[in-house]
Amino acid sequence: MKHLIAGLVVAVSAAVFACSIPPSDARIGIDVPPIAPAEFDPVADLLDHSCGTLDCHGNFERNLQMWGCYGMRLDGTALGCRSMGGTNTTQAEYDATYRSLVALEPAVMSDVVASHAVNPNELTFVRKAFGEESHKGGQIFQLGGDADTCIASWLASNTNTAACTRALASAP
Amino acid sequence: MSRALLLLAALSASALVASCGDPVHDAEVTALGPEASGVSPGPDHRPGQPCLVCHGGQGPASAQFSLAGTVYQAQDNTVGIGQVQVKITDVNKSTGTATTNSVGNFYITASTYTPTYPADVELDYTGLSQAVQMLTHIGREGSCGYCHFDPAGPTTPGHVFLALDPSDLPQSGGTP
Numbered sequence: 001m002k003h004l005i006a007g008l009v010v011a012v013s014a015a016v017f018a019c020s021i022p023p024s025d026a027r028i029g030i031d032v033p034p035i036a037p038a039e040f041d042p043v044a045d046l047l048d049h050s051c052g053t054l055d056c057h058g059n060f061e062r063n064l065q066m067w068g069c070y071g072m073r074l075d076g077t078a079l080g081c082r083s084m085g086g087t088n089t090t091q092a093e094y095d096a097t098y099r100s101l102v103a104l105e106p107a108v109m110s111d112v113v114a115s116h117a118v119n120p121n122e123l124t125f126v127r128k129a130f131g132e133e134s135h136k137g138g139q140i141f142q143l144g145g146d147a148d149t150c151i152a153s154w155l156a157s158n159t160n161t162a163a164c165t166r167a168l169a170s171a172p
Numbered sequence: 173m174s175r176a177l178l179l180l181a182a183l184s185a186s187a188l189v190a191s192c193g194d195p196v197h198d199a200e201v202t203a204l205g206p207e208a209s210g211v212s213p214g215p216d217h218r219p220g221q222p223c224l225v226c227h228g229g230q231g232p233a234s235a236q237f238s239l240a241g242t243v244y245q246a247q248d249n250t251v252g253i254g255q256v257q258v259k260i261t262d263v264n265k266s267t268g269t270a271t272t273n274s275v276g277n278f279y280i281t282a283s284t285y286t287p288t289y290p291a292d293v294e295l296d297y298t299g300l301s302q303a304v305q306m307l308t309h310i311g312r313e314g315s316c317g318y319c320h321f322d323p324a325g326p327t328t329p330g331h332v333f334l335a336l337d338p339s340d341l342p343q344s345g346g347t348p
Contacts, residue, residue, distance in 0.1 A: 137312045
């Protein structure tokens with residue numbers, strides 16, 4: 001009888017242990033803002049212009065890295081946008097910027113997106129850009145302005161591209 | 173006993189002070205290497221290097237700059253060019269100016285002018301039809317050499333130059 005109980009305990013323990021190991025291809029699901037070019041590219045263009053120069057986030061030394069025609073390029077693409085004699089931001093560069101931005105604080109990003117950006121400033125990059133947290137580059141965007149609308153709308157998965165365009169046009 | 177305690181306290185304080193250095197900054201200074209042979213520290217030294225590593229307030233140079241760098245004649249050569257007017261305009265439309273010397277170096281001291289970034293830069297030279305505008309703004313860095321170094325590639329446009337080709341420069345302007 002004792003052997004039977006011991007065997008049962010071992011079997012149950014083994015079953016519990018087996019169930020606690022996640023499969024090797026398991027993924028953690030998070031909510032992310034849209035990556036579709038129509039939704040993200042206008043946001044990325046604004047961020048690249050305002051934040052992505054080579055001395056700022058167009059730099060491998062930063063945690064948040066951006067690629068594009070205003071700064072760091074991928075794969076030896078010519079520096080500068082088309083209007084500067086170079087080539088405009090490529091899709092691979094948009095994608096690289098997206099990955100860097102979304103992966104910076106994935107759990108917080110997920111919360112912000114899931115809440116439809118009720119509090120975008122939970123994200124560090126938002127707080128820094130809007131002057132709510134110490135930032136070497138200072139305050140880049142104004143709360144309530146077009147850049148605010150652009151970024152918040154993207155985080156809410158409904159990018160206001162017109163606001164992004166206006167923000168880019170008026171950016172220093 | 174009290175002497176031993178005092179000695180221990182002095183040693184501890186010394187160790188604390190010594191440990192307050194910035195090893196990252198120290199490494200950046202070291203990476204610049206020694207002075208070029210025959211060039212003493214001064215306005216002509218270290219053309220093309222990121223000036224504010226030493227002149228940015230953390231030392232070891234005593235003179236503190238807000239913007240400094242080197243302007244070369246052309247994209248395909250590294251001959252410094254003098255008498256170039258460097259004008260920086262910050263986000264508040266406040267401007268600072270400097271003129272390059274015979275090796276192409278220029279600087280603006282922090283006490284004279286410190287921009288509020290982002291800022292735009294342009295180069296003007298007697299005989300050029302129009303000033304040469306930097307294609308993007310500066311976001312935070314006062315050393316031209318921080319971003320502008322050779323060879324040009326995905327993370328740098330290469331050295332700062334006035335003309336694509338030396339033949340584009342006005343003959344009358346000349347290089348001192």
